[in-house]
Amino acid sequence: MNAITEQDVQGEPLIGQTVAVIGFGSQGSAHALNLRDSGVDVVVGLRSESLSRSKAELAGVRVLDIPDAVEVGDIVALMIPDGCMSEVFSSAISPFLRAGTALLFAHGFAIRYGVITPPPGVDVVMVAPMGPGMRLRERFQKGTGLPGTFAIERDATGRARQTVLEYAKAVGCTRVALFETTFEEETEIDLFAEQAVLVGGVTELIEAGYETLVDAGYDAELAYMECLYELDLTVNLIRRFGISGMRDRVSKAALYGGLTRGGRVVGASVREGMRAILAEIRDGSFAEEFLKDGRAGDPELRRCLKREKEKPIEETAGALRKHAHEG
Helix, strand or coil: CCCECHHHCCCCCCCCCEEEEECCCHHHHHHHHHHHHCCCEEEEEECCCCCHHHHHHHCCCEEEEHHHHHHHCCEEEECCCHHHHHHHHHHHHHHHCCCCCEEEECCCHHHHCCCCCCCCCCEEEEEEECCCHHHHHHHHHCCCCCCEEEEEEECCCCCHHHHHHHHHHHHCHHHCCEEECCHHHHHHHHHHHHHHHHCCHHHHHHHHHHHHHHHCCCCHHHHHHHHHHHHHHHHHHHHHHHHHHHHCCCCHHHHHHHHHHHHHHCCHHHHHHHHHHHHHHHCCHHHHHHHHHHHCCCHHHHHHHHHHHCCHHHHHHHHHHHHHHHC
C-alpha cells in the first residue's frame, strides 16, 4: 500500500473553497481549527441550542446554524455522532446541499450501514485520522500530524480525489502518511480494532491481570501500576520501534516470559471470540444493536458504564490519582 505524503499534494489546500464543519466535538473541533490554521475558509454548523456554540466562537471560528453552514459550504464535513446522524442529515443537511458539493466524513459508519443516503450530484468522500481529535489537534500544533485513511465512495464532480487529498493535507494527515481505503474497509477495521483490541480487549486484559494479582493477595496499587501504568511505556516502545523493536528493549526475563506465555492468554478461544466480533460487524448486527440502543436512550450503554465504574480497579485508580495530585 502506497503512502501519500506532503510532497504528493502540491500547493496550498482548498484555495477559494469554504468548508462547513458540522459539529464541534472531538473530531469536529480538531478538523475545524486545523483547517483554519492551514488558511482554509471554515464555518462551523451547529444547532441553535448547542452548548458548543460558545466554545467554537471563543476558538475564533465563524458559527452558523446547520442549514446556513451547509448552504455556504463547498465541502460539508459531517462530524456529528453516528447515533444522531440520520435525524440531523434528513432535517438540516440534505435539503440544503448544493449539487457539486463534497460530503465528507471522518468515519465510514453512516455510509457503510446505510444510516443516511446522500442525494445525487454530490461527492461522497472520507478522511479518517487514525486517532482521537484531541491528538490530531495536538500533533498539528507541534508541526506534525496523525496518519490517516481516505476513501471516495462517489465522484460526482470528477474532482473528488483532489478535494479529499487537499483536505487531508489541511488537517495534517499528509504530514505523516495517508492511505487509500474504502468506506467498508475503514468502518469494519476500525470497529473491530476498537472492540477487540483498543477499547474492549485491552481494558479487559488489564482488569483480568489486576484482579488475578489482587485475588492472589498482592497489593492492589502495585498490581494496578504493573498492569496499567507500565502498559503506556510498552506501547510507546512498540509505537517507536515496532513489536520486534520493543522485544529488543525489554529484559530477558520479560522477553522469555512473554514469548512463552502470551499465547496462553490470547489463545484459541480469544481468537474465536475475535472472529465472532468481526462477523457481527460485517453482517451489520452490531450496527443495528448500537443504533437501537441509542434510539432507546442508551440503556445498555449506561448499564455497562455503571458496571465498569463499580469495579475495584476504579477505586484503586482513584486512590492513585489522589496521591499523584497531592504529590
